[in-house]
Amino acid sequence: MPVKVLDFWASPFGVRVRVALAEKGVSYESQEEDLFGGKSDLLLQSNPIYEKVPVLLHDDKPVLESSNIVYYIDETWPSPKLLPASSYDRSRARFWTDFIDKKVYDAGRNIWMGKGAEVEAAKDEFIDVLKKLEGALGNREYYGGDQFGFLDIIFVSLSCWFPTYEKYGGFKVEEETPKIAAWLKKCYKRETVAKSMPDSQKVIEFVGMMRKMHGIE
Amino acid sequence: MATSGVKLYGGRPSPYVNRVVMALEMKSVDYELVEMNPYEKSELLIKINPIHKKIPVLVHGDRPICESLIIVQYIDDAWTNGPSILPTDPYDRATARFWAAFIDDNFFPLLREMREAEEEAKRLVFEKVLEAFALLEEAFITISKGKAFFGGDTVGYLDIALGSFVGYLRLSEMLNANYKILDETKTPLLAEWAERLYSDSLVKDAMLDPQKLLESLTKFQAMPKTDSN
Numbered sequence: 001m002p003v004k005v006l007d008f009w010a011s012p013f014g015v016r017v018r019v020a021l022a023e024k025g026v027s028y029e030s031q032e033e034d035l036f037g038g039k040s041d042l043l044l045q046s047n048p049i050y051e052k053v054p055v056l057l058h059d060d061k062p063v064l065e066s067s068n069i070v071y072y073i074d075e076t077w078p079s080p081k082l083l084p085a086s087s088y089d090r091s092r093a094r095f096w097t098d099f100i101d102k103k104v105y106d107a108g109r110n111i112w113m114g115k116g117a118e119v120e121a122a123k124d125e126f127i128d129v130l131k132k133l134e135g136a137l138g139n140r141e142y143y144g145g146d147q148f149g150f151l152d153i154i155f156v157s158l159s160c161w162f163p164t165y166e167k168y169g170g171f172k173v174e175e176e177t178p179k180i181a182a183w184l185k186k187c188y189k190r191e192t193v194a195k196s197m198p199d200s201q202k203v204i205e206f207v208g209m210m211r212k213m214h215g216i217e
Numbered sequence: 218m219a220t221s222g223v224k225l226y227g228g229r230p231s232p233y234v235n236r237v238v239m240a241l242e243m244k245s246v247d248y249e250l251v252e253m254n255p256y257e258k259s260e261l262l263i264k265i266n267p268i269h270k271k272i273p274v275l276v277h278g279d280r281p282i283c284e285s286l287i288i289v290q291y292i293d294d295a296w297t298n299g300p301s302i303l304p305t306d307p308y309d310r311a312t313a314r315f316w317a318a319f320i321d322d323n324f325f326p327l328l329r330e331m332r333e334a335e336e337e338a339k340r341l342v343f344e345k346v347l348e349a350f351a352l353l354e355e356a357f358i359t360i361s362k363g364k365a366f367f368g369g370d371t372v373g374y375l376d377i378a379l380g381s382f383v384g385y386l387r388l389s390e391m392l393n394a395n396y397k398i399l400d401e402t403k404t405p406l407l408a409e410w411a412e413r414l415y416s417d418s419l420v421k422d423a424m425l426d427p428q429k430l431l432e433s434l435t436k437f438q439a440m441p442k443t444d445s446n
Contacts (some may be wrong), residue, residue, distance in 0.1 A: 088291070091294070098284055
């Protein structure tokens with residue numbers, strides 16, 4: 001059954017789907033959406049409520065929302081297992097996935113969209129979010145324990161925007177949350193992650209363009 | 218696996234706590250409801266839910282689980298007796314998760330906005346609530362495939378996610394007949410579905426009674442915004 005992904009090169013949420021499919025060894029067709037020039041009919045039909053990427057189409061049936069897509073990928077292609085084995089550990093993975101979804105991107109966005117004093121406040125909030133996630137990692141190799149897993153995919157994908165937040169927020173992830181920086185280095189060594197991430201310099205340029213569009217610079 | 222003590226922390230009138238109650242009832246789990254006021258950030262609440270400091274929290278043995286829908290999924294995972302709460306097919310599961318998130322991210326915030334709005338703004342928000350509810354009616358048609366519940370013949374994840382709010386939808390109408398959300402002329406299938414929940418053997422004892430909610434609401438009227446999740 002064919003697999004197609006509606007994606008956008010800079011989308012950290014798209015990265016989640018790329019990494020998950022790569023981890024499972026699933027081949028798929030990727031369709032790049034032009035989010036500024038005009039979204040495709042397929043995107044608008046597949047995701048009429050939110051009109052967002054990524055969308056996974058499995059045998060033409062759409063699966064929406066990146067975390068939801070990763071759960072779907074894990075359940076549909078069983079090997080290797082991305083979610084942990086025990087019910088409790090799974091609930092922890094779901095909890096932190098929910099936390100990351102609610103907090104990280106928006107806190108980061110407040111940094112690069114912020115003006116004047118807003119930037120400092122946004123930076124503090126972002127660092128606070130990272131510190132909580134660093135606490136969740138504890139002394140484990142990965143969020144998944146000994147193995148790279150579900151929660152690692154959910155979080156590492158957002159890191160392609162970290163250099164952007166560091167630039168506009170005036171901080172360094174390595175200084176604020178060294179354990180997270182170390183975990184990131186480990187994840188980037190993984191081929192599935194390295195080949196799925198957009199170039200962080202290009203992301204910075206892209207955000208620079210968006211700031212101009214929003215009249216911030 | 219499921220022999221350790223189960224405690225549910227939260228207030229009985231909370232629709233989020235109610236989701237957990239519905240799931241526990243479905244699985245016939247013995248549990249203790251520990252009434253907890255979410256507006257008083259007690260030491261205990263901070264201990265069991267340090268990140269969000271909200272109710273409900275389920276503590277199974279000595280392990281806390283937070284966020285109502287995550288708790289419901291945990292209950293489905295941990296207790297394999299009784300009916301399955303989530304569907305078994307991965308695509309159906311993805312659909313159920315998507316609409317549960319819609320309920321939490323779109324529908325409920327609109328309900329809250331409507332409750333807090335001044336009279337002139339209320340009508341506009343009410344229209345948005347009806348639009349969202351119309352989407353849920355369409356979803357019900359597709360997902361139920363002609364059966365009684367979102368879950369098919371038996372109550373399932375989405376029935377719990379939305380069913381927990383039915384008491385409040387009825388309360389809204391009781392307080393002001395102009396704000397009827399469960400309207401059989403607009404969303405006939407959901408109006409029937411809501412009625413069905415109150416007589417379903419698995420969840421009827423868990424469903425919130427609008428009269429009792431009115432009594433609790435009067436008590437909580439002076440409180441700041443809802444702090445449950």
